[in-house]
Amino acid sequence: EIVLMQSPGTLSLSPGERATLSCRASQSVSSSYLAWYQQKPGQAPRLLIYGASSRATGIPDRFSGSGSGTDFTLTISRLEPEDFAVYYCQQYGSSSFTFGGGTKVEIK
Amino acid sequence: QLQLQESGPGLVKPSETLSLTCTVSGGSISSSSYYWGWIRQPPGKGLEWIGSIYYTGSAYYSPSLKSRVTISVDTSKNQFSLKLRSVTAADTAVYYCAHSGSHYAFDYWGQGTLVTVSS
Secondary structure, eight states, X not given: OOOEEEEOSEEEXXXXXXXXXXXXXXXXXXXXXXXXXXXXXXXXXXXXXXXXXXXXXXXXXXXEEEEEEEEEXXXXXXXXXXXXXXXXXXXXXXXXXEEOOOEEEEEX | OOEEEEESOSEXXXXXXXXXXXXXXXXXXXXXXXEEEEEEEOTTSOOEEEEEEOTTSOEEEOTTTTTTEEEEEETTTTEEEEEEXXXXXXXXXXXXXXXXXXXXXXXXXXXXXXXXXXO
8 A cells, every 4th residue: 555655744934935745655655646635624635736736627727736656746835824724635546545744835 | 527435433442343435426336347345444543445346245354354254335325335343443544435537546436434443
């Protein structure tokens, strides 16, 4: 089973700053099957990025994804107040899905 | 636009079976060539994939839960279901149903339902 490790656990930033979130896999992941989600308290996760770098429908272009192999990154170019939330990466491979442990982006 | 809604008991006793159903609207469960899945989230913790099923009935489960989980699909009712046997307090969580489309990303989610395991 592929393990996804997200870092940092918590990111303290101010609105307008750039956020860089990391997702590292225990073995190579197909870029086609790497996704990122945003979750706010009391809500279901929302798909942000699929295929490592494609934005889901309605997702602002300040969100971007990159990476390949075992190292993937979610970047939020300029944090808006509504972007403070928890972010998860997720992979699919060999008929199995796994999620990373999450990164909380909090207001500094 | 797909909509998913979980339903089932909010309280289950230890050692019993947790049973949840996800009702799909806005599309046919048998028209998707991708997975319908269950994901859970213990209070204050991260997301855990439980298992997924194709509309044909082929199911795949998390290795850590495989011995206790069954996921099934009822195309006539446009529903899929989760059964988790021999539950303990560690199974207390918000349970989500979701659809994974192209690229196997979960693009549509239910609102989630809290299931508490307690006597």
